[in-house]
Amino acid sequence: DADVTQTPRNRITKTGKRIMLECSQTKGHDRMYWYRQDPGLGLRLIYYSFDVKDINKGEISDGYSVSRQAQAKFSLSLESAIPNQTALYFCATSDPTGSDTQYFGPGTRLTVL
Amino acid sequence: GEDVEQSLFLSVREGDSSVINCTYTDSSSTYLYWYKQEPGAGLQLLTYIFSNMDMKQDQRLTVLLNKKDKHLSLRIADTQTGDSAIYFCAENIGNTPLVFGKGTRLSVIA
Numbered sequence: 001d002a003d004v005t006q007t008p009r010n011r012i013t014k015t016g017k018r019i020m021l022e023c024s025q026t027k028g029h030d031r032m033y034w035y036r037q038d039p040g041l042g043l044r045l046i047y048y049s050f051d052v053k054d055i056n057k058g059e060i061s062d063g064y065s066v067s068r069q070a071q072a073k074f075s076l077s078l079e080s081a082i083p084n085q086t087a088l089y090f091c092a093t094s095d096p097t098g099s100d101t102q103y104f105g106p107g108t109r110l111t112v113l
Numbered sequence: 114g115e116d117v118e119q120s121l122f123l124s125v126r127e128g129d130s131s132v133i134n135c136t137y138t139d140s141s142s143t144y145l146y147w148y149k150q151e152p153g154a155g156l157q158l159l160t161y162i163f164s165n166m167d168m169k170q171d172q173r174l175t176v177l178l179n180k181k182d183k184h185l186s187l188r189i190a191d192t193q194t195g196d197s198a199i200y201f202c203a204e205n206i207g208n209t210p211l212v213f214g215k216g217t218r219l220s221v222i223a
Contacts, residue, residue, distance in 0.1 A: 004155075033210060040121070042201070042215030043156075058210070090155055099144045099163075100205050104155035 003027045004105040006091050012111045013081050021076045021108050023091030031094040032074040033102065034058075034066060036087040043090070049074055050096075081112045117214035119202055124220045131189040133217045135202030138183060144205040145178060147187045150216070151198045159187070159200075189219075197221045 004025045013019050023032065034046040035058075045058030047066040055066060063085060065077045078085055091105040116138045125131045137145070143164050148156040162169045162176045162185075169176045175188040189196055199216040206212065 040215070043213045045210055048210050092156075094211075096208070099146075099161055100211070101144075101146065101158055101161060102156075102203075102211055103158070104148075106155045 002106070004091060004093055004103055006089075006105040006108050008108060009106065010109045012113065014113050015082055017081050019078050019081055019110070021089055021091075021110070023074045023076070023105055025072050025091075025093045025103075025105075027093050027095070027103060028071070029093040029095045029103075030071060031096060031100075032068065033092040033094070034064075034074070034076045035090045035092065036060070036085075037090060037107075038087050046076065046089075078110075078112075081110075083112045086110060086112045117202055117204055117212050119200075119214040119217045121215065122218050122220070124222060125192050127192060127194060127221055127223050129192055131187075131192045131196065131219055131221075133187045133189075133200050133202075133219065135185040135187075135214055136183055137185065137202070137204045137212075139204065139206045139212075140180070140183065142204040142206055145176075145185050146201075146203040146205070146211065147174075147176065147185075148201040148203065148213075149198045150201065156201060192219075192221050194221050194223055 030051045033048040035043045049068045089108045092102040094102045146161040147159040173190045201216045202214040203211040
């Protein structure tokens with residue numbers, strides 16, 4: 001079973017719609033992250049959370065919000081989707097005791113029409 | 114500020130060695146990482162190196178770290194078609210999220 005899961009894996013939506021992407025992990029890690037990936041731009045950090053009561057903005061948080069419902073769950077919302085939010089979205093987790101290696105989910109491909 | 118740079122593309126022939134290079138700017142990095150992303154998949158950790166090491170070898174993979182020049186490289190020996198992917202370099206700077214490069218797309222020609 002995958003340690004980091006994301007739902008849905010693919011989503012097509014229309015401009016102005018609210019959508020939520022969900023991430024769950026069974027690794028027991030305190031730290032969780034949301035990234036988006038666009039061709040040629042690499043990974044850009046949207047939000048991150050170092051524990052259940054901690055939420056921090058990343059490089060490109062405008063137009064996004066997050067909720068850390070539990071240690072294992074971190075969801076990303078687009079309140080009013082726009083076409084330039086079409087991208088591949090990744091969730092990741094890490095454990096700061098040691099190398100703080102990040103472990104990634106399989107990604108959600110989002111298309112906003 | 115921190116920045117991690119990589120060339121965007123590399124093309125090699127099957128059986129040759131591949132060398133993917135990365136430069137970083139923050140000398141306080143504690144760990145440096147290499148991730149692999151295959152088409153349609155998430156990033157998978159290949160290996161990482163602690164900043165007090167110069168080299169780490171793991172089967173076909175060799176990581177070299179030059180702290181003086183802030184240069185990290187990943188060498189893949191006997192490159193195979195299954196090594197075709199995007200490779201990301203990343204650095205850990207204290208208690209902050211990893212900083213990733215933009216990725217190097219490796220194409221292996223049969």
